[in-house]
Amino acid sequence: MERSNFPAIRVSGLFRHYQEGDRQHQVLRGIDLDIQQGETVALRGRSGSGKSTLLNLISGIDAPDDGQVVVAGQDITELSENDRTIFRRSHIGFIYQAFNLIPTLDVSDNLRLVLELNRVSKEETAQRIEQLLGAVGLLERAGSYPDILSGGEQQRVAIARALCHRPKVLIADEPTGNLDDKTAGRVLDLLENLVRENGHTMLVATHSVAVASRCDRIIELHDGKLEEVRKA
Amino acid sequence: MRLVAFKASVAYLWRHPWQLILALVGIAVGVAVIVAVDLANSSAKKAFLLSMDAVTGDATHQVIGGPQGVPESIYAELRVNHGFDDIAPVVEGRVFLKDASLTLLGIDLFAENEMRDYQFDSFTSEALPDDGNGNAEGLFLDFLIEPGSVAMSADTAAGFGLAVGDVFEVDAGGRKVPARLVATIAGAGDASLEQLVVCDIATAQEWLERSGWLSRIDVKLADAEGQIAAFEAALPDRTRLLRAASRTQATVDMSKAFMTNLTAMSLLALLVGVFLIFNSVNFSVLQRRNLIGVLRAIGLTRKQLVMMLLAEAFLIGLIASVLGLLLGIVLGESLLDLVSRTINDLYFRVTVTQVQVSPFSVVKGLLAGIGAALLAAAIPAWEATSFQPRLALSRSVLEQRVQRSSPLASMAGIALMIVAVMLIQFSGTSLTAGLAAVLLLILGFGLVIPLFVRFATRMMITFAGRLGGVPGRMAIAGISAGLSRTAVAVVALTVAVSATIGVSVMVDSFRGSVNNWLQQTLQAELYAGVQSGSMSSQLVEDVGRLEGVDAVSTSRRIWLEADSGRTQLRVIRMAPGSYAGTEILDADPTQVWPKWETEDVVLVSEPYAFQNQVGRGDLIVLPTDLGSREFLIAATFQSYDVNASAVLMSRQVFSRFFEDEAVDSVGLYLDEDSDAEQVAEAVRGLNASDDESAQALRVISNLNIRELSLKIFDRTFVITDVLYWLALGVAFIGILSAMLALQLERARELATLRALGMTTRQVSGMILTQTGVVGLLSGLAAIPMGIVMAVVLIKVINRRAFGWQIEMSIGPEILGVAIVFAVVAALLAGIYPAYRAGRSQPALAMREE
Numbered sequence A: 001m002e003r004s005n006f007p008a009i010r011v012s013g014l015f016r017h018y019q020e021g022d023r024q025h026q027v028l029r030g031i032d033l034d035i036q037q038g039e040t041v042a043l044r045g046r047s048g049s050g051k052s053t054l055l056n057l058i059s060g061i062d063a064p065d066d067g068q069v070v071v072a073g074q075d076i077t078e079l080s081e082n083d084r085t086i087f088r089r090s091h092i093g094f095i096y097q098a099f100n101l102i103p104t105l106d107v108s109d110n111l112r113l114v115l116e117l118n119r120v121s122k123e124e125t126a127q128r129i130e131q132l133l134g135a136v137g138l139l140e141r142a143g144s145y146p147d148i149l150s151g152g153e154q155q156r157v158a159i160a161r162a163l164c165h166r167p168k169v170l171i172a173d174e175p176t177g178n179l180d181d182k183t184a185g186r187v188l189d190l191l192e193n194l195v196r197e198n199g200h201t202m203l204v205a206t207h208s209v210a211v212a213s214r215c216d217r218i219i220e221l222h223d224g225k226l227e228e229v230r231k232a
Numbered sequence B: 001m002r003l004v005a006f007k008a009s010v011a012y013l014w015r016h017p018w019q020l021i022l023a024l025v026g027i028a029v030g031v032a033v034i035v036a037v038d039l040a041n042s043s044a045k046k047a048f049l050l051s052m053d054a055v056t057g058d059a060t061h062q063v064i065g066g067p068q069g070v071p072e073s074i075y076a077e078l079r080v081n082h083g084f085d086d087i088a089p090v091v092e093g094r095v096f097l098k099d100a101s102l103t104l105l106g107i108d109l110f111a112e113n114e115m116r117d118y119q120f121d122s123f124t125s126e127a128l129p130d131d132g133n134g135n136a137e138g139l140f141l142d143f144l145i146e147p148g149s150v151a152m153s154a155d156t157a158a159g160f161g162l163a164v165g166d167v168f169e170v171d172a173g174g175r176k177v178p179a180r181l182v183a184t185i186a187g188a189g190d191a192s193l194e195q196l197v198v199c200d201i202a203t204a205q206e207w208l209e210r211s212g213w214l215s216r217i218d219v220k221l222a223d224a225e226g227q228i229a230a231f232e233a234a235l236p237d238r239t240r241l242l243r244a245a246s247r248t249q250a251t252v253d254m255s256k257a258f259m260t261n262l263t264a265m266s267l268l269a270l271l272v273g274v275f276l277i278f279n280s281v282n283f284s285v286l287q288r289r290n291l292i293g294v295l296r297a298i299g300l301t302r303k304q305l306v307m308m309l310l311a312e313a314f315l316i317g318l319i320a321s322v323l324g325l326l327l328g329i330v331l332g333e334s335l336l337d338l339v340s341r342t343i344n345d346l347y348f349r350v351t352v353t354q355v356q357v358s359p360f361s362v363v364k365g366l367l368a369g370i371g372a373a374l375l376a377a378a379i380p381a382w383e384a385t386s387f388q389p390r391l392a393l394s395r396s397v398l399e400q401r402v403q404r405s406s407p408l409a410s411m412a413g414i415a416l417m418i419v420a421v422m423l424i425q426f427s428g429t430s431l432t433a434g435l436a437a438v439l440l441l442i443l444g445f446g447l448v449i450p451l452f453v454r455f456a457t458r459m460m461i462t463f464a465g466r467l468g469g470v471p472g473r474m475a476i477a478g479i480s481a482g483l484s485r486t487a488v489a490v491v492a493l494t495v496a497v498s499a500t501i502g503v504s505v506m507v508d509s510f511r512g513s514v515n516n517w518l519q520q521t522l523q524a525e526l527y528a529g530v531q532s533g534s535m536s537s538q539l540v541e542d543v544g545r546l547e548g549v550d551a552v553s554t555s556r557r558i559w560l561e562a563d564s565g566r567t568q569l570r571v572i573r574m575a576p577g578s579y580a581g582t583e584i585l586d587a588d589p590t591q592v593w594p595k596w597e598t599e600d601v602v603l604v605s606e607p608y609a610f611q612n613q614v615g616r617g618d619l620i621v622l623p624t625d626l627g628s629r630e631f632l633i634a635a636t637f638q639s640y641d642v643n644a645s646a647v648l649m650s651r652q653v654f655s656r657f658f659e660d661e662a663v664d665s666v667g668l669y670l671d672e673d674s675d676a677e678q679v680a681e682a683v684r685g686l687n688a689s690d691d692e693s694a695q696a697l698r699v700i701s702n703l704n705i706r707e708l709s710l711k712i713f714d715r716t717f718v719i720t721d722v723l724y725w726l727a728l729g730v731a732f733i734g735i736l737s738a739m740l741a742l743q744l745e746r747a748r749e750l751a752t753l754r755a756l757g758m759t760t761r762q763v764s765g766m767i768l769t770q771t772g773v774v775g776l777l778s779g780l781a782a783i784p785m786g787i788v789m790a791v792v793l794i795k796v797i798n799r800r801a802f803g804w805q806i807e808m809s810i811g812p813e814i815l816g817v818a819i820v821f822a823v824v825a826a827l828l829a830g831i832y833p834a835y836r837a838g839r840s841q842p843a844l845a846m847r848e849e
Helices: A051-058 A081-091 A107-117 A122-135 A151-163 A181-198 A209-213 B002-015 B017-056 B072-081 B136-145 B154-159 B201-207 B225-234 B244-254 B256-287 B289-297 B302-346 B359-384 B395-426 B431-481 B483-521 B537-545 B589-598 B606-612 B651-657 B676-685 B702-716 B718-745 B747-756 B760-802 B812-838 B842-846
Strands: A009-020 A023-035 A040-045 A066-071 A092-095 A169-173 A201-205 A217-222 A225-229 B061-064 B087-097 B100-107 B149-153 B167-172 B175-186 B196-200 B216-219 B240-243 B526-529 B549-562 B565-573 B601-605 B619-624 B627-637 B646-650 B665-670 B698-701
Touching (some): A023 A225, A040 A181, A051 A066, A051 A201, A051 B842, A081 A092, B017 B359, B100 B201, B136 B149, B154 B175, B175 B201, B302 B359, B395 B483, B431 B483, B483 B702, B483 B812, B526 B676, B537 B665, B549 B651, B589 B627, B589 B646, B601 B619, B606 B646, B665 B676, B718 B760, B718 B812, B747 B760, B760 B812
Parallel strands (some): A092 A169, B149 B175, B601 B627
Antiparallel strands (some): A009 A023, B061 B216, B061 B240, B087 B167, B549 B665, B601 B646
């Protein structure tokens, strides 16, 4: 049940470890985090600090050892794997560093797949695809396959795919990590505009100062704990 | 440095054990089938040759005569008048002991002069059972002078529960005769004495009713031409001197076509295996393109890398081939049973209990396995080590290359098929060329398949989208997008399924033709004969006089031998209404039959005409009792007999050229109102007297003969079933391997789908749909290929191997079953990959490549 005035993401007392042979590697040691609706937050941390682990837990890809993750009013730690998948498909959008477009589908089908999974009607699907591809400037590439698109174009398709089903929360993992500075700048402009326009909540894991500086808040993972970082 | 690189490369395989296991299994099964068939064939052949060795001994030549054999007087003349010492008389035939068929060999121990070198163990043993007269010498004397005294190998005796001194009954020429085991014997060297009963020549003559006649005279002659010529000059007209080895070879050659066909079937399994090996090895190389790129970057030359990858393929090929050899020996034991049963049913008696592992079979198996692995690794190894391996072998570039090259491959495939057709056209009657054409057709068809898959999936995508939405479309698109993997899987399954179609249509058509032929040929209501040997003329007359019998036809089958080979002569005295049982193929029957009855003409069976390249109007030379004589071929007739290559001669003509009144069996044509069962009883009653010398007649109805013939027919093709199941098994592994390979390569894509919200069931369903469609495409492609294979098997291979013309009929159920079969096999192979794909970790999508 969704509650108004409730944070879009609430994480409390989150623990997660990984087993490495005989050793236990504690990645997250009691994380608490609230992200309000419409807020954009940058998650920083050194490689291996647990950024991806935290994103996986918040998006319901992974389950914690202990603690609670409430997204859009739903405690996803209470859900079965199957229910988490169904929750993820409708409430969360992903943007990856490696774009991860489906190579066997053309640009419009990459978006259509997500809308179909969410049982959006055919008319509505066609409308949203046109609108979003128009918004990312790739309407004329709707029938192209990912392998002939440039990196920047692929990431723009990935952004459109992440937003097409109007998720409550957007999770991005180094969204400009594979792009040159100029292209990265353009992609970021686009992402920021779309997120702000539509009032999405976004959590973005990044090493990039440029990316972090565009967010409302910056948090940093250090030794399995979160610290708030003051924006310069 | 290179060792470390090799270590790094091999470590990859250890990390993907299933892939290593599948490659090993693929090669091992392929090698196993080849080795098994080879061992079964060679063991059966070797067992036969060893048993022939035991019977022939050191004889270099044999003197043979007409259908009845060689008159005994000729032996005496050769020895006494011409002074030939190294000759030994032999009477050979079949007897039955407890319904098992045994070779009876009657010899003259005094004339043997080490011809056969049997060791009569019991004669010299001190631990002998008392013969009643007190000593072992008594037993030896018994062998020589007591009728019914026999010797056999200890194993054969033990098999029948007999010990030296035991008295028992054997069935000789339909009569029960008493026998006594007086000795056990052992052969020299490897000679096999299994299922052999040795007795004095007088006993054999008495049992087989061949008084005054010998089966042959064994002769030891030096190579010197003069000696052979002198011997031949001493022979009277009705006898001929033949080389012992060529007589044995002529018998073995009868089964040659059967064995060649089996070898071809095993090669088919290896061919399917090669696709699988190619897929596995190719995949394992491509998966390491990053590693290969790094190794190139740090200074390994292309040659070093290629050698490294080939060494690895060699190692895998070697291990798998050794495993395949072991598996092949086990499998060979089972196949040997089937092979020897068929040879016994169709060609000659062979008792073989053990697989003989010949070094030649081992080397052949090893070469096939290692060769296939090296061949499969060579192309990807060369590509992977090219100047820009990372770029050259990125998935999309690779797939694009496969997509682009598919039209070219199709053209090459069509060219190969044209070559195959030309090979068939211009290779005369060569069976090997026919089989090579089949392989070329398969390869050619295989090359067309990638293009077929591309077109078929393109056509299916819209439909799949309507039915299963984007995931449905993805399932289909994935097949075309991963053509480098899926095409090989489709080819492997198509080849295996088309083989099942081809062979099923061939067997089905063949069975139909045989059934029709049996219905036509078996005109008499009842057939009677003795278990082995020939019927006495009195018995034939008695049968004809029975109440209810309208007419009787008689049949005699003999083998005419010459240095050029053996000819089967079937001598028939037709009953008035029985001519219709023989279908004349190329002449007017009303003109042919009267000539055949009276003039010096013969009919030849269709296989005989094909194998000897003769036809109506040609002359053939047959060795008769009056010397070699020419006969005109009046026509060819249809025959699907076991030994179908035969010459048909009327009894009347036969009597003019041969001194042989024997009859093997009679056909009984009954009065319209008589009861077949009653007449059969009357026939059985003809020798129900207490007279032990009376021949026991066996009576069988035409319906029973037909059933029995079809049973033997079905048994003959059991081995074919086994082989194509094996080929299908290899194809199954091929799909499993291809789908797992695809899944590994698409790990990130599958993880992304899971992250985007596809449930485990949806992802599994998508993969299963994909494998199901791979099966469907294979099944569809297998239909034209299977029909083409059936046509070639029927019109070319069977014709060339056995000379049969078979009416082709394609049962729609065969095609339907083939498609279902392909889809089910693919779906079964897809279960595990689908399960694994469903369990893809969406977290993987987060990780950077």
